[in-house]
Amino acid sequence: AQTVTQSQPEMSVQEAETVTLSCTYDTSESNYYLFWYKQPPSRQMILVIRQEAYKQQNATENRFSVNFQKAAKSFSLKISDSQLGDTAMYFCAFMKLNTPLVFGKGTRLSVIA
């Protein structure tokens, strides 16, 4: 079974600074997707970014980017120019073909003014 590990339960960052959230996963599959979801205090689950395992190029979405290291099974999220609205729980998630999402335990990020 696939597992997703987020080793940082909590992190904090100053507004306008950059922060990196870590995620590792375990799988024997070669084709899969990885996702970062954001869960603000309102408890919604919002897709932040996704990465296809067959693509070597790291995904980017505005201030959010990933560092995908397939051999190391690592998928970190970098948030640049952090904003107060980035304060949330961030979940890393794994999906192989035709299966549900498998989530990590999450990292609680606090952006400090």
Added chain:
Amino acid sequence: EPEVTQTPSHQVTQMGQEVILRCVPISNHLYFYWYRQILGQKVEFLVSFYNNEISEKSEIFDDQFSVERPDGSNFTLKIRSTKLEDSAMYFCASSPRQGYQPQHFGDGTRLSIL
């Protein structure tokens, strides 16, 4: 942008009572999911549904749980006899097809069992 809609946002129920959580997936989506998040813990998969039948379910999804798509728009999760440990946030999600499609989540229903 189309959204997944869940009702109610908060449900309070006495232990042993039946509860139905409702979801309206995005209209052209074909695959539907329920996930659960106990307070402070990670999101866990419950069940997936396609073509009017369950396609996969987790160990959590025991005989107390059932899902149904009673009409062309709603997707429901029923818990027959609620227990204290069923208290959690329940998320509905949908995707247009399986494969590598991101699942779109609703805002969740907070279920509190007293």
